[in-house]
């Protein structure tokens with residue numbers, strides 16, 4: 001989003017006043033829906049590169065006082081999440097996407113890139129989502145729920161690694177983040193964002209192919225650099241999606257790393 005110049009009155013020797021345009025620096029802005037592990041980790045990186053970050057959750061701004069102090073985010077409401085921003089990140093459990101206010105993004109600019117970090121963990125955390133169980137990629141379902149295109153990103157990395165494993169460009173152990181979606185320009189902006197916050201983003205194809213980066217697939221939470229991530233995406237087998245998801249769920253339950261309380265029944 002571009003900065004808007006500001007006008008001020010300039011004095012020239014006490015005689016005539018003329019108006020001059022002062023350059024105004026407008027901070028890039030991101031909105032994060034979800035104040036948990038992944039939302040907080042990404043917020044920290046965005047703040048580090050100079051973003052103004054608004055965060056919203058289901059409990060409202062008063063629950064975000066500590067986040068504001070710790071991360072420097074601005075607490076917001078879900079409705080704020082639909083306002084002007086360069087990026088909106090959806091970082092909530094999959095089942096909760098269906099509980100977002102209807103038409104939340106109706107007035108959001110088409111320029112805003114909506115990122116989805118979610119993973120579907122059926123039954124224990126996310127209940128049953130028939131469309132995904134029937135084969136729809138997780139983020140295509142999200143896109144359908146919110147009624148606007150999404151870019152799948154950040155679902156393949158543990159929140160802790162976002163906070164502590166960012167690296168400068170060219171570092172041999174720089175982690176690669178697959179970025180899937182149908183809008184090529186939006187995807188390019190997401191890849192550029194990954195780079196700015198310390199990761200190599202790669203175009204992982206259209207959203208219809210995003211099952212390649214879902215839970216349990218070879219690239220999922222392996223935190224590998226670009227060459228290995230590219231090979232892992234190519235190795236993914238569609239007929240293994242459900243079996244691999246189950247393996248990932250079992251692992252997540254054992255390790256309690258990814259998965260946002262995957263051992264807890266979703267509320268409601």
Ligand SMILES: NC(=O)c1ccc[n+]([C@@H]2O[C@H](COP(=O)([O-])OP(=O)(O)OC[C@H]3O[C@@H](n4cnc5c(N)ncnc54)[C@H](OP(=O)(O)O)[C@@H]3O)[C@@H](O)[C@H]2O)c1
Pocket residue numbers: 033034035036037038039056057058059060063078091092093094096097099100117118119120154155156157158159160257258259260261
């Ligand atoms: N944890 C990881 O390392 C990791 C890595 C990659 C991807 N993921 C995926 O990212 C998603 C989020 O994971 P997480 O670990 O960050 O979860 P989390 O720590 O449990 O946080 C979930 C957040 O979602 C918010 N939320 C829940 N229902 C909501 C609703 N209806 N409206 C608005 N906000 C709502 C919660 O806010 P309230 O507390 O106010 O309800 C909370 O801030 C999941 O799909 C997960 O699988 C996680």
